Amino acid sequence: WPGARAVDWIGFDVHGRPELDDTGIALKLFPADRVAERIADAAQYEKPVCLADIACENMRGQGQWWADALRQIRTPALAGVRALIIVEGTDPATANFRLKPDSAYAIRSQLADPYFSGSD
Numbered sequence: 001w002p003g004a005r006a007v008d009w010i011g012f013d014v015h016g017r018p019e020l021d022d023t024g025i026a027l028k029l030f031p032a033d034r035v036a037e038r039i040a041d042a043a044q045y046e047k048p049v050c051l052a053d054i055a056c057e058n059m060r061g062q063g064q065w066w067a068d069a070l071r072q073i074r075t076p077a078l079a080g081v082r083a084l085i086i087v088e089g090t091d092p093a094t095a096n097f098r099l100k101p102d103s104a105y106a107i108r109s110q111l112a113d114p115y116f117s118g119s120d
């Protein structure tokens with residue numbers, strides 16, 4: 001930790017991979033508990049938190065994952081999140097994070113909530 005004067009934000013990544021049941025319904029979505037733990041750990045530094053790299057693999061269930069992620073971010077448990085950077089792209093060495101059409105719709109729909117623009 002270089003000190004409060006040298007740090008403006010605390011940032012960390014959240015990469016998802018939905019776990020699906022046999023019918024294609026997502027069982028495990030956004031890891032809100034893990035994110036809440038990281039926010040609690042960062043609270044000691046009294047700096048805003050940015051999910052600086054949030055992405056979900058391009059697979060069945062991706063739209064459900066994004067809808068859940070953006071709903072969870074609005075809960076009191078994740079109130080420390082003040083910014084997020086949504087990642088879309090493909091890294092052949094790791095995973096495909098391209099947005100499926102239903103994911104883009106889920107993101108657009110959730111971001112329309114005044115919570116994300118700071119409006120009431």
